[in-house]
Amino acid sequence: MSVITTERHGDVLVIISNNPPVNALGAAVRQGLDAGIKEALADDAVKAVVIRCDGRTFFAGADITEFTKPPVPPMLPEVVNTIEACTKPVVAAIHGTALGGGLETALGCHYRIAVPSAKLGVPEVKLGLLPGAGGTQRLPRIAGIEAAVEMCATGTPIPAARALAIGLVDRLAGEDSLADEAIAFAREMIASGPRPSRAQPVKGDPAAIPAFAEANARRFKGFDAPAANIACVEAATRLPFDEGIAFEQQEFMKLMFGAQSAAQRHIFFAERQAGKIDGIGDDVKPRPIRKVGMIGAGTMGGGISMNFLSAGIPVTIVEQEQAALDRGVGVIRKNYEATAAKGRLKPEQVEAAMGLLTPTLKLEDLADCDLVIEAIFENMDVKKDVFSRLDKIAKPGAILASNTSYLNIDEIAAVTGRAQDVLGMHFFSPANVMKLLEVVRGAKTAPDVLLTAMGVAKTIGKVAVVAGVCDGFIGNRMLMPRQVEAMKLLMEGATPAQVDKVHTDFGMPMGPFQMSDLAGVDIGWHRDPTRIENVRDALCAVGRWGQKTGKGFYDYDDKRRPSPSAEVQAIIEDFAAKTGAVKRAISDEEIVERTLYPMVNEGALILAEGMAQRASDIDVVWVYGYGWPVYRGGPMFWADLEGSDKIVAGLEKHGFKVAPLLKEKAETKGRFNR
Numbered sequence: 001m002s003v004i005t006t007e008r009h010g011d012v013l014v015i016i017s018n019n020p021p022v023n024a025l026g027a028a029v030r031q032g033l034d035a036g037i038k039e040a041l042a043d044d045a046v047k048a049v050v051i052r053c054d055g056r057t058f059f060a061g062a063d064i065t066e067f068t069k070p071p072v073p074p075m076l077p078e079v080v081n082t083i084e085a086c087t088k089p090v091v092a093a094i095h096g097t098a099l100g101g102g103l104e105t106a107l108g109c110h111y112r113i114a115v116p117s118a119k120l121g122v123p124e125v126k127l128g129l130l131p132g133a134g135g136t137q138r139l140p141r142i143a144g145i146e147a148a149v150e151m152c153a154t155g156t157p158i159p160a161a162r163a164l165a166i167g168l169v170d171r172l173a174g175e176d177s178l179a180d181e182a183i184a185f186a187r188e189m190i191a192s193g194p195r196p197s198r199a200q201p202v203k204g205d206p207a208a209i210p211a212f213a214e215a216n217a218r219r220f221k222g223f224d225a226p227a228a229n230i231a232c233v234e235a236a237t238r239l240p241f242d243e244g245i246a247f248e249q250q251e252f253m254k255l256m257f258g259a260q261s262a263a264q265r266h267i268f269f270a271e272r273q274a275g276k277i278d279g280i281g282d283d284v285k286p287r288p289i290r291k292v293g294m295i296g297a298g299t300m301g302g303g304i305s306m307n308f309l310s311a312g313i314p315v316t317i318v319e320q321e322q323a324a325l326d327r328g329v330g331v332i333r334k335n336y337e338a339t340a341a342k343g344r345l346k347p348e349q350v351e352a353a354m355g356l357l358t359p360t361l362k363l364e365d366l367a368d369c370d371l372v373i374e375a376i377f378e379n380m381d382v383k384k385d386v387f388s389r390l391d392k393i394a395k396p397g398a399i400l401a402s403n404t405s406y407l408n409i410d411e412i413a414a415v416t417g418r419a420q421d422v423l424g425m426h427f428f429s430p431a432n433v434m435k436l437l438e439v440v441r442g443a444k445t446a447p448d449v450l451l452t453a454m455g456v457a458k459t460i461g462k463v464a465v466v467a468g469v470c471d472g473f474i475g476n477r478m479l480m481p482r483q484v485e486a487m488k489l490l491m492e493g494a495t496p497a498q499v500d501k502v503h504t505d506f507g508m509p510m511g512p513f514q515m516s517d518l519a520g521v522d523i524g525w526h527r528d529p530t531r532i533e534n535v536r537d538a539l540c541a542v543g544r545w546g547q548k549t550g551k552g553f554y555d556y557d558d559k560r561r562p563s564p565s566a567e568v569q570a571i572i573e574d575f576a577a578k579t580g581a582v583k584r585a586i587s588d589e590e591i592v593e594r595t596l597y598p599m600v601n602e603g604a605l606i607l608a609e610g611m612a613q614r615a616s617d618i619d620v621v622w623v624y625g626y627g628w629p630v631y632r633g634g635p636m637f638w639a640d641l642e643g644s645d646k647i648v649a650g651l652e653k654h655g656f657k658v659a660p661l662l663k664e665k666a667e668t669k670g671r672f673n674r
Contacts, residue, residue, distance in 0.1 A: 004032020057096025297328025507629025
């Protein structure tokens, strides 16, 4: 059956797309749209045209799998131009989402009608691109400059009500009567005739463009695509339509063949690939998760609980003492109320979420839970004790998970009589915000348990990656060599500010020492002020525990703004002298070679050991868990761009032992991500 069909309704021809799941604008759809318009033009009895889609959505964008394939005509800009040039009025009937090329197709139509639940947007910027079928030139003419620059540069879709208010949509239809109302609207517009977007003047004040760029400079720092989108919208304000289109195409091609878009598209596909579990067949079915137990009501336990409460899943949360329990529940409520104060939740939604939470001091109250997650102090003996007790309480078939960030899941599982039901679910802080979830597969973890955990992650809006059992799993294991080298660099002449600046200039949200101050310099400290074996011990001994005490590797003012610390520099100088370190000038290049290159090296070891399923999974971990700049595609994708031979040379220059897999890639000019 053809993905595009046509129906006659009196003097209106309806062109219908049926290309599940999202009516992507692949070659067959483009060809069908082109043929449909030509059919309308060839029939004098047809006075107007409606373009609509079957299924759950209007055209939700281009078929991005075609990006790396030879082009198949007609290309989308040609199709949009063909629609716009039709001498009979064309109406787009929008439901679901009209995104990217889908919205550009609607912009090529002369009129637009949408259901109230529809959303419209041009999210290409999130793939390092811009709307390449005239979107940056038609949007300012139809929706106005202000809306166009915001939509193009941020990629955030807008609801149908706002689209109506700014003129992007001409009218709204009933949710269940779009098809009929679109035909009636098209018939109504026969007298008015076509209304080509290109013939309309740009609406709004051009001064809104530099004002928007300035207001969002920090948000867009490091990214190429937002600036290109802004430049194209600006071109619409000063160039004739055809010249603006030529400028848009020029900018599109620059982005399309640039490293940043390649990186962002890599992460787009990597995120989807990460959800696939090697070695588990279609016959394996997940276990039902109707109720969740949480052990620990601290920062992590509370944050993890919120994910389930927000998804409508009841949570029983356990603490040892009433004060800690009350404090944890209070923080959860406070977080929800803060979100409501920003207009992102309604008060009744806050109450609904809190109504699903059952606080208790009894571990026995977890007996009816389908999934129990432990989120307590990072100590193996403590965790073993909890799991040993939990083993006697939890019902048969319940999944038992630890939120540990480093510890051995197999050792924890061994204290239970159900190792097959145990795995790691490593959430990242703040757990109710951060998207990453490392799902740690133990040696005896059952396939359906792993499958269930990955499915749960999707239910609560997380991006999950399967990791093996090793110290630090994927993310923290790669973090360790970076932190070790950063500390060594301080002994040799670098400052915390210099090391951090190299990382933030690279695109990281913060450097190693800023991150340490945020997390807490005292995490993992032995708590003995008289035992000072390194710089960190010395900082902790004098109460420099990070932002929470107003001083760590940096001094902080009352707004938590950092400044270099003379006290810290003196401590560093003292330790450098004691160890006999020779102080010298450290280049930014050396900081990259000694902090970022070892991460790639560790990633190669992780892959060779099978601790990650694929290189792209490592990239997903670092983009979603640690803020690695998405426009660099993750450490392993970046390594491919940087060149394995260059990384090996840099590591060898500084005396590192190079991972065999990394050396192999360098020798064969191979890539981690194919």
